[in-house]
Amino acid sequence: MTKSGETLQQAASESVKGRSLWQDAGRRLVKNRAAVVSAVILGLLVLLVIFGPMLSPHDYYTQDYDAIWQPPTLSDGHLLGTDSIGRDLFVRTLAGGRISLMIGLVATLVSLIIGVAYGAIAGYFGGKVDTIMMRLVDILYAMPFLFFVILLMVFFGRQIFLIFIAIGAINWLDMARIVRGQTLSLKNKEFVEAARMAGASSASVIRRHIVPNLLGVVAVYVTLTIPQVILFESFLSFLGLGVQEPATSWGSLVKEGADEMSRAPWLLVYPALALAVTLFCFNFIGDGLRDALDPKDR
Amino acid sequence: MIGYAVRRLLGAIPTLFILLTLAFALIRTAPGGPFDLEKQLPPEIEANLQAKYHLDEPLYQQYGRYLWDVARFDFGPSFQYRDLTVNQLIADGFPVSLRLGAFSLLFALMFGVPAGLMAAFRQNRPTDYGLMTLAMLGISIPNFVLAPLLILLMAVYNDWLPAGGLGSPLHYVIPVIALGTAMMAYVARLTRGAMIEVLRSNYVRTARAKGLPTRVILFRHALPAALTPVVSFMGPAAAGIITGSVVIETIFGIPGLGRFFVQGALNRDYTLVMGVVLFYGMLIIVFNLLVDLLYAWLDPRVAYK
Numbered sequence: 001m002t003k004s005g006e007t008l009q010q011a012a013s014e015s016v017k018g019r020s021l022w023q024d025a026g027r028r029l030v031k032n033r034a035a036v037v038s039a040v041i042l043g044l045l046v047l048l049v050i051f052g053p054m055l056s057p058h059d060y061y062t063q064d065y066d067a068i069w070q071p072p073t074l075s076d077g078h079l080l081g082t083d084s085i086g087r088d089l090f091v092r093t094l095a096g097g098r099i100s101l102m103i104g105l106v107a108t109l110v111s112l113i114i115g116v117a118y119g120a121i122a123g124y125f126g127g128k129v130d131t132i133m134m135r136l137v138d139i140l141y142a143m144p145f146l147f148f149v150i151l152l153m154v155f156f157g158r159q160i161f162l163i164f165i166a167i168g169a170i171n172w173l174d175m176a177r178i179v180r181g182q183t184l185s186l187k188n189k190e191f192v193e194a195a196r197m198a199g200a201s202s203a204s205v206i207r208r209h210i211v212p213n214l215l216g217v218v219a220v221y222v223t224l225t226i227p228q229v230i231l232f233e234s235f236l237s238f239l240g241l242g243v244q245e246p247a248t249s250w251g252s253l254v255k256e257g258a259d260e261m262s263r264a265p266w267l268l269v270y271p272a273l274a275l276a277v278t279l280f281c282f283n284f285i286g287d288g289l290r291d292a293l294d295p296k297d298r
Numbered sequence: 299m300i301g302y303a304v305r306r307l308l309g310a311i312p313t314l315f316i317l318l319t320l321a322f323a324l325i326r327t328a329p330g331g332p333f334d335l336e337k338q339l340p341p342e343i344e345a346n347l348q349a350k351y352h353l354d355e356p357l358y359q360q361y362g363r364y365l366w367d368v369a370r371f372d373f374g375p376s377f378q379y380r381d382l383t384v385n386q387l388i389a390d391g392f393p394v395s396l397r398l399g400a401f402s403l404l405f406a407l408m409f410g411v412p413a414g415l416m417a418a419f420r421q422n423r424p425t426d427y428g429l430m431t432l433a434m435l436g437i438s439i440p441n442f443v444l445a446p447l448l449i450l451l452m453a454v455y456n457d458w459l460p461a462g463g464l465g466s467p468l469h470y471v472i473p474v475i476a477l478g479t480a481m482m483a484y485v486a487r488l489t490r491g492a493m494i495e496v497l498r499s500n501y502v503r504t505a506r507a508k509g510l511p512t513r514v515i516l517f518r519h520a521l522p523a524a525l526t527p528v529v530s531f532m533g534p535a536a537a538g539i540i541t542g543s544v545v546i547e548t549i550f551g552i553p554g555l556g557r558f559f560v561q562g563a564l565n566r567d568y569t570l571v572m573g574v575v576l577f578y579g580m581l582i583i584v585f586n587l588l589v590d591l592l593y594a595w596l597d598p599r600v601a602y603k
Contacts, residue, residue, distance in 0.1 A: 151325065280434060280438035
C-alpha cells in the first residue's frame, strides 16, 4: 500500500511527460524476459565470435598432427576438440560464426534497401505503378529461388559475394510487400487524418506518424530476416555449395560433423549448438519486438 | 469457382514461361558442359554426342526446341542417366518425395494443431510458455541440423531406428521428424494465435451467452475459424517441404526428386535440372491454387468469381 502510495506521490510531483512510441515499445520489450535473455546471449555470442579467436593459442586453419580427432579437453587449449586433420574446433566454430553472422547482416541489409525502396515507391504512388510493380513481385515469388541459387553456386563457383547477392535478391520480395502494404494502409489511417486535422504539415505527418509505424514493422522483419539468411547460407554450405575451405561457416562445420558423427560427435554437436542458439535468440528477439511494437495484440 | 481455377492456371503460364527462360539462360551461360569428364572424349565422339542432343545448334534454336517439347510435357532425355528420359526420372523420384512430404505434413498437423490449441486454452500460463518455447526451438533448429542429431541419437548411440535408405516404414521415422518439425512449430504458433483471437470474438461470446456447452463452442464454432490461417500456411509449407526435401533426401540417401536435382546440378545434367525446376514450379502453382480453393470452402466470406 505504502509503495503504491509513494509512486503515486512521485508521479504527482513530477511534471506530466508524454512518452514516445519507441519509449513505450522499449518498456514493453524490457518486460519480455525471453527477448531480453536472448539479446544478452546474442550479445555475448557476438563478442565471443569477434574476440574469442584471439584468446585461443590456435587458429582456424593450422593442422595440429599431434592432436587429431581429439575430444574436447582443457589441457592443451583445444577447448572443443579437433577435427580429422587436427584443426581446433573452438576457433573454427568462432571463425564460422564470423562468416555466418556477417552474411546474415550484409544480405539482410541488401534486401532491406531494395525492399523498402521498392515497397515505398509502389505504395506511395499507388495506381498503375503499384499494380505493375506488385505483379512483378508476384511473378518472382513463384520462382523456386533455392534452385536458382544452387545453380548459381554450382556454375559460377562458390564466392561469398555471390551468396550475398543471391540471398539479398530473394529476401527483398517479402520486405517490399510488407512495406507497400503498410504504406498503403497508413496513408488512410484515422490517426493520420486526425493529425492532419490538428494542423500538422505533411512533412511532420510523415515523420511523426508514417515513418515510425513503418520502422517498427521493418525492424521486426529485419530481426526475423537475419536468422533466415543465416539458415539459408548454412543450408548452402551444408550442401557443399557455400563458403569454401579453408574458410568455414556454421553450415559447413555441421556438414563436416555430420559426416564424422559416429567417430567424433563433438564435431557435430558444438557447431550445431552455436547455429541453433543464434537462430533461437534472433527469433525470440524478433517476436518480442513485434509484441512490443504492436500492443493491440496483447 | 471452376472458372476461377481455370483462370488461375492460365495466369500461371507466363510465370512458368519466365521461369523456363531464366533457368535456360542461367544454365546455358554457365561455364562447363555435361560432357566435361575427367577423361577428354575424342572430338568425333563429342561432336556426335553434341549432335545427338542438339547442342551444336544455335542457342535460340535449342531454346525454341525445348519450349516446344515442354509445351507437350516432354522434358527430353537425361544427359547423365543415358538410358532414361527426364520424364521417367521424375516419375521415379516424385512418388518417393511426395510420400515423404505428405507424411511430414501429416506429422506437422497432427501434433502442431493440438499443441497450438492447448497453448491457446492456457494462454499466458506455464503450459503456454512451455509449448511456445518448444515451438520456437523447433523453428530455430534447421532440418539439416536436426537430421544428423536424430541419427546420432536414435541410430548411432541407440539402435532404435535405421539411419538411411527407405526399406521399411521405420525408415521414414527420422526423415519425417526432421522434415516436419519446423512446420509443426509454425502450425502450433499459427493455431494458437488464431484461436486466441477467435475465443475473444463476438460470435463466441454469443454462443457462450446462449449457454452452449464449452466443448461445442470450442470444436463446432471456434476451431474451424481458427484453422483458416493454418490452411493458408499450407502453400508456403509445401514450398518449404520441397526445399527441405533436397537436403533431407541427400542426407538419408533417399532416391527422390531433390537428390536428382542436386546431382543433376553437380553433373551439369541440363535437361534433368530444367525438368525438375519446371516440375516444382508447376507443383507449387497447383498446390497454391488448391489451398486457395480450400480456403474459400472453409471461409464463406471469401468468394472467388
